[in-house]
Amino acid sequence: MSNTDLKVKVWRGSQEGEFVEYLVPRNPNQTVLDVVTYIQRKLDPTLSYRFACRVGMCGSCAMTVDGVARWTCRTHVSQILQGDSLEIAPLNNLPVIKDLATDMREFFNKWKGAVGFFKGNQTRHDDFAKVEPHSVERQLANAGIECIGCGVCYASCEVVESRPNYLGPAALNRAWTLTNDVRDIQQLERMYAVAGDAGCHACHTQGSCTERCPKAIEPTASIAGLKKLVAKAAVRGSKWGKL
Amino acid sequence: MSTGVLQAKLWYAQRISAMVLGLCVAIHLLIIFYAIRGGLSAQEILGRTQGNVLLAIFYEVFILACFVHAPIGVANILQETFPKSSLARPLSFILALLILVLGTTAVIGVFTGGQI
Numbered sequence: 001m002s003n004t005d006l007k008v009k010v011w012r013g014s015q016e017g018e019f020v021e022y023l024v025p026r027n028p029n030q031t032v033l034d035v036v037t038y039i040q041r042k043l044d045p046t047l048s049y050r051f052a053c054r055v056g057m058c059g060s061c062a063m064t065v066d067g068v069a070r071w072t073c074r075t076h077v078s079q080i081l082q083g084d085s086l087e088i089a090p091l092n093n094l095p096v097i098k099d100l101a102t103d104m105r106e107f108f109n110k111w112k113g114a115v116g117f118f119k120g121n122q123t124r125h126d127d128f129a130k131v132e133p134h135s136v137e138r139q140l141a142n143a144g145i146e147c148i149g150c151g152v153c154y155a156s157c158e159v160v161e162s163r164p165n166y167l168g169p170a171a172l173n174r175a176w177t178l179t180n181d182v183r184d185i186q187q188l189e190r191m192y193a194v195a196g197d198a199g200c201h202a203c204h205t206q207g208s209c210t211e212r213c214p215k216a217i218e219p220t221a222s223i224a225g226l227k228k229l230v231a232k233a234a235v236r237g238s239k240w241g242k243l
Numbered sequence: 244m245s246t247g248v249l250q251a252k253l254w255y256a257q258r259i260s261a262m263v264l265g266l267c268v269a270i271h272l273l274i275i276f277y278a279i280r281g282g283l284s285a286q287e288i289l290g291r292t293q294g295n296v297l298l299a300i301f302y303e304v305f306i307l308a309c310f311v312h313a314p315i316g317v318a319n320i321l322q323e324t325f326p327k328s329s330l331a332r333p334l335s336f337i338l339a340l341l342i343l344v345l346g347t348t349a350v351i352g353v354f355t356g357g358q359i
Contacts, residue, residue: 162323196247197322201254231255234248243248 006077007085008035010047014096019087032065032072032080036088036100049100056214059148062155063100064089069155071214091155107151110167114199115190116174120183129183141180144173144222146215153209153219165198169209169219172200176222179229187240191230195243200226253315260312267305274298289356299354306346314339 004026009019022039033051040047051061056074063072066080066087077086094102111117122129131138153169154160160168167175175194178184194200200223209219234243278288292298318335325331 159323162326192245192247194247195245196250197319199247201250227254231251231258234251235255243251 005084006035006081008039009085009087010036010039010100011089011096012047012099014098017096017099019089026077026084030077032063032070032075032077032086032088033061035077035086036063036072047100048098057148059150062091062150062152064091064155069152069212071150071152074214091151093155093157093160094151102151104151107154107168107170108149110171111149111174113193114167114171114175115186115193116171116178118178118181118184119186121185122183131182135182137180137182140225141177144177144217144219147173147217148215150214152212152214156208156212158206158208159202159204163197163202166202167194167199169203169223172203172226173217173219173222175200176226179226187238188243191233191238191240191243194226195230195234200230203227256311257315260308263304263308264312267301267308270301271305274301289353292353293356294354296354299350302350302353303347306342306350309346310339310343313342 005023006026008022008024010022011017012020022043024035024038024043027034033054036047036049037051040049049061049063051073052058054061054073056071059071061072062069064070065072065075066082068080069091070080072088080086088100090096090100090102094104094107097103120129147170149170151170153173157166157169159166172194175190179187179190184190196202203220203223205220205224207220210217210221213219229238230243232238233240236242278291280291281287314335317338318331321328321331321334
């Protein structure tokens with residue numbers, strides 16, 4: 001082994017499995033995804049992992065690196081390396097399919113569960129909706145709109161760990177951006193979906209999602225917005241009606 | 244009412260009662276300074292607090308805020324710590340009852356000086 005080799009422990013198996021150590025040459029500007037790709041191409045072609053764009057747009061390469069969920073394509077080894085070893089595992093809070101690939105179905109089903117999808121009442125024959133860029137709603141939606149669905153927040157959330165039916169930060173953040181979309185017509189349904197302990201009111205405001213979001217989104221703030229909006233709608237009513 | 248909406252209402256009640264509690268605790272600290280001046284025996288303290296309607300009303304408000312606030316929080320903690328048990332609801336109901344009954348008894352006790 002040369003002095004510049006990295007000792008990389010990688011999770012092999014599914015829910016049950018073990019860490020296997022590989023030696024990977026250290027390169028300048030090397031990302032964690034480069035490390036995993038090197039192992040798969042040069043050392044062990046049976047290693048399974050997921051990636052697509054390699055430039056931080058698609059949200060498919062998130063893994064747990066040294067105990068912290070990160071997007072691996074934009075995480076340079078030099079940013080996080082302590083000593084000469086790395087530990088790479090699949091994301092927490094999701095079932096492992098094989099090695100570093102997790103089953104994301106529940107994660108995305110919860111987006112649906114939070115009514116995290118747009119529905120309008122205009123057609124292509126109508127004029128464009130005019131949304132003032134500086135309006136409060138547009139600004140609030142902007143703050144959370146850049147989510148790439150990588151699952152880092154979901155894997156970092158301790159409430160997801162203790163309440164498996166909790167919708168999680170990504171789904172609730174999406175619900176919040178849609179709550180501020182003046183064209184959307186599902187506001188009451190969405191508030192019903194995100195109310196209570198399976199939704200926004202279970203959040204502990206611990207802020208791990210905000211701390212770790214690679215896109216610097218603040219799901220904690222989005223969830224706080226939902227909490228206030230939905231609780232007021234339940235007690236006093238909202239501009240869309242009472243829950 | 245759906246469970247989610249009920250939980251949202253409870254969350255709201257807990258926040259409002261927390262605001263009341265914040266004020267009550269601050270006033271309570273001031274009352275302590277007043278009540279302990281010139282002797283710490285029960286008789287001396289009762290001498291300054293007994294029969295005061297305002298004090299009785301204030302502490303009953305304090306108890307009502309605790310009665311709303313604490314059981315909701317305890318129920319949440321129990322639900323998250325022991326997700327498979329169904330203890331959260333009955334235990335928090337018992338706690339709510341204890342806070343209301345024992346607290347109100349104490350307020351009446353101080354107000355009347357234990358004469359009833």
